[in-house]
Amino acid sequence: MAWSEEEVSTPLSPMADYFSSSLINVFVLAVLESDIPIDHSRVAPMLKNAFLPISTRFSSILVMDENGKKRWEQVDVNVKDHIKIPTFPTIMPLELYDQCFDEYMSKIAMEQLPQDKPLWELHIFKYPTSTDAGTFIFKLHHALGDGYSFMTTLLSMVQNADNPSNPVKFPTSRSSVESKNARTMLKSLPQTVSMAFKGVFDFGWSVIKDSLNPDAETPIRSGHKDVGFQPMTFSNVSLSLDDIKEVKNKLKVSVNDALVGVIFLGIQLYMDAKNHKSSRMESTALVLLNTRKIRAYVSAKEMPDADSEAPWGNRFHFMHVPIPMLCDNNYSNPLEFVLEASKSIKRKRSSLAVPLTNMVLRFLNQIKGPQAAANYVYKIMNNTSLSISHMIGPVEQVALANHPIKGFYFMTVGLSQSITVTITSYMGYIRVGFGVEEGFIDECQLKSCFKTSLEMMLKAANVATKARL
Numbered sequence: 437m438a439w440s441e442e443e444v445s446t447p448l449s450p451m452a453d454y455f456s457s458s459l460i461n462v463f464v465l466a467v468l469e470s471d472i473p474i475d476h477s478r479v480a481p482m483l484k485n486a487f488l489p490i491s492t493r494f495s496s497i498l499v500m501d502e503n504g505k506k507r508w509e510q511v512d513v514n515v516k517d518h519i520k521i522p523t524f525p526t527i528m529p530l531e532l533y534d535q536c537f538d539e540y541m542s543k544i545a546m547e548q549l550p551q552d553k554p555l556w557e558l559h560i561f562k563y564p565t566s567t568d569a570g571t572f573i574f575k576l577h578h579a580l581g582d583g584y585s586f587m588t589t590l591l592s593m594v595q596n597a598d599n600p601s602n603p604v605k606f607p608t609s610r611s612s613v614e615s616k617n618a619r620t621m622l623k624s625l626p627q628t629v630s631m632a633f634k635g636v637f638d639f640g641w642s643v644i645k646d647s648l649n650p651d652a653e654t655p656i657r658s659g660h661k662d663v664g665f666q667p668m669t670f671s672n673v674s675l676s677l678d679d680i681k682e683v684k685n686k687l688k689v690s691v692n693d694a695l696v697g698v699i700f701l702g703i704q705l706y707m708d709a710k711n712h713k714s715s716r717m718e719s720t721a722l723v724l725l726n727t728r729k730i731r732a733y734v735s736a737k738e739m740p741d742a743d744s745e746a747p748w749g750n751r752f753h754f755m756h757v758p759i760p761m762l763c764d765n766n767y768s769n770p771l772e773f774v775l776e777a778s779k780s781i782k783r784k785r786s787s788l789a790v791p792l793t794n795m796v797l798r799f800l801n802q803i804k805g806p807q808a809a810a811n812y813v814y815k816i817m818n819n820t821s822l823s824i825s826h827m828i829g830p831v832e833q834v835a836l837a838n839h840p841i842k843g844f845y846f847m848t849v850g851l852s853q854s855i856t857v858t859i860t861s862y863m864g865y866i867r868v869g870f871g872v873e874e875g876f877i878d879e880c881q882l883k884s885c886f887k888t889s890l891e892m893m894l895k896a897a898n899v900a901t902k903a904r905l
Contacts, residue, residue, distance in 0.1 A: 448498070448506045450801050450809065451750035452579040456498060456506070457810035460664065460817075462578035462850035464586060465545065468836055469568035469843040476521060476560050478837040483515040483558065486593045490736045491748060493580045495554055506806075513554060520544075520559045530566045537565050541670050542874065544575060545849040555580055568842050582750045583827045583846065584726055585739065592736035594834035597841070605831055650819035652717045655710035656703060656855050657821040658876045664817075664852035667874040671883050672845055675866040679894060686897040687771060689778040692826050695859055695866065696723065696757070696781065697774030698893055699824060702886035704762040704773075709885065710878075715762040722754040722816065722823040723781060725790060733828075753794060754816055754823075755784040770892040818852040829862035847871050855882075 448456070455462045488494050496508040524536050540561060549555045555577035562570050576586055596602040653659040660666065677691070684694040700721070708715040729745040739748040760776045784790070801809040817823065825848060834841050845860045845867035854873040859866060868886065872879050 446508050448508065448579065449749050450797065450806065451582075451752075453506055453801075453806045454797075454810040454813045455750070456577065456579040457807060459810055459814040460850065460852065461548070462664075462848065463545070463549075464574075464576045464578060464583065465541065465847045465849060466574040466576065466586060466590065467541075467845050467847070468572040468574075468841050470570040470572065470836075471840040471842040472569050473564075474560055474562050474570035474572070474839060475837075476519070476562065478839075479519060479558065479560065480515050482593065482837040483518070487589070488513060488515070490589050490592055491581070491585075491739075493554075493748075494556060497552065497554055498579070511554070517553060518557050520557055521562065522559070524563055526563075528563075530564060533563045533565050536563065537561055537571065538670065541573070541847075542667055544573070545668050545670075545847075545871075549575070549577055570839075572836060572839075578750065578848075578850075581748055582726075582752050583724075583825060584728065584733075584746070584751065585748050586846075587827050587829065588733055588736050588739060588746075591733060591830065594830070594836050594841070595838075597833040597835040600835070600838075604834055651719050651821045652714075654714040654717055654719060654821065655707050656719065656877065658854045658873055660854075660873070661818070661852075663854055663873055664850050668849055668871050669874045669879050670847055670869065670871050671879040672867055672869040673883055673886060674843070675868065675890065677861065677864050677866055679890065680866055683771070683774060683893050683897050687774055687778070689774060691861075692859070693778035693781060694774050694893075695826070695868070696721075696824060697771075697777040698889050699857055699868070699886070700759050700777055701762075701770050701773040701892065702882070702889035703759060703822070705885040705889055706882050708762055709881065718761075719759040719821040720819075721757045721759055722820050723757050723784075724823065724825040725753050725755050725785060727751050727753055727790070753790050755781065755790065756820065757781060757784060759821070769896060770889070771896045774893070814852055820853065822853055822855045822857060823848070823851055824857045824859070826859040827861075829860050831863065833863055843867065845869050 454460060492510055493508060495513045496510045498506055499509045501507050522540055524533070528536075540559075544557075544559055549557065557575045559573040559575065560570070561573065564570065574586075580586075581589075591604055594604055596604055650659075651657050680691055680694050680698075683698070684691050687694070689697075703719070704715050707717075707719075728747070728751050732746075734744065734746045738744050739746060757777070757780045760773055797809045797812060800812055827846065829844055841862075843865075844862045846858055847869050848856050848858060849871060854876055856871045858869040858871075860869070861867075870879055870882055870886075872882065
């Protein structure tokens with residue numbers, strides 16, 4: 437087996453260390469819905485020949501060295517030990533299999549991965565549901581890498597469903613705006629000074645938010661200190677990318693900005709339905725930012741290279757984005773939510789707050805140790821109301837171990853928040869996933885509010901377009 441050129445024993449990156457601490461233990465569940473019944477005999481060869489060679493992280497365990505530092509240590513892997521196949525009655529209505537699947541997702545989200553084995557599993561739900569004929573569920577510890585690393589892994593494992601001999605097209609994305617902003621700053625000193633002041637202000641506001649001024653307890657934030665270790669329930673909704681582009685094109689923003697605006701309005705509609713006063717309270721979202729030099733995917737072979745513009749690992753940071761309050765103006769004109777989201781994200785993305793926060797974490801890690809830095813990351817998450825992460829998936833149908841994939845989405849579990857939102861694109865559709873604190877948030881009502889939000893956005897976009905004709 438040919439391994440990539442990495443050391444057999446290597447230290448954890450700082451973010452991987454924080455995400456495997458006693459306070460924060462974060463996993464990613466990647467869900468791939470098969471178009472045909474699953475033949476599990478094809479899975480072990482695929483894992484051995486296509487999955488393990490991508491990174492030595494997938495064949496390494498976490499160990500503590502003599503200095504108390506965590507390190508990756510490579511071990512022999514029996515892939516069959518990592519394949520989990522639950523059993524249920526063989527003949528049931530699809531609605532009951534839907535319930536079994538939801539309960540199984542909640543179950544594996546709570547379970548810890550064995551520390552004496554590499555930190556990943558593949559669960560195979562072989563039963564049909566109302567959406568697919570069977571489901572692959574990869575459970576990956578966040579210490580192994582971030583969403584970008586995992587998506588690159590997936591793109592390196594799958595084949596073109598129509599013609600396996602054709603390579604899978606990697607999704608494209610614009611180059612990182614950070615480099616563009618740097619060039620713009622050099623052109624205009626006054627603008628650079630203004631951005632510096634705004635960055636310092638944003639950084640100061642973030643520090644106050646993280647340390648002294650947590651979001652209020654609302655219908656989307658229970659305030660429970662151990663919420664990251666509490667049971668979660670999951671739901672998701674599929675949207676047409678064309679619908680989102682209709683809002684995007686009308687407002688001349690990005691697809692991600694449009695989606696965040698729709699999510700913000702849906703959140704506020706839910707809060708207003710549960711407690712009218714809560715929709716006037718300050719709430720903050722953490723929007724994850726990929727800090728690599730480029731956002732476009734590269735092949736898995738390029739990622740281990742230290743000089744790669746898109747290296748393996750956890751290369752992201754959080755942006756604090758205030759959720760607009762629900763008022764008469766933006767209720768009657770919901771597109772304002774998208775415009776405010778776009779404005780906030782654009783400012784935060786180019787702000788110095790992100791690198792300054794990263795410097796604080798590195799300082800804490802060097803002076804007081806990784807546990808102190810992990811405490812700070814915990815406060816960042818625990819003092820805000822929700823997190824939003826976005827991944828661009830394949831643009832064409834792909835197959836995993838010769839199983840055509842009908843749908844694809846991911847969920848993040850273990851964050852110290854009552855609600856996490858994920859966005860995944862695949863084959864012209866957007867899948868928005870919600871992971872919510874069980875017994876606290878009504879996931880069915882939240883999903884309904886989100887659908888209402890999108891309907892309001894599309895109606896407003898159509899009205900505005902007709903008014904200009």
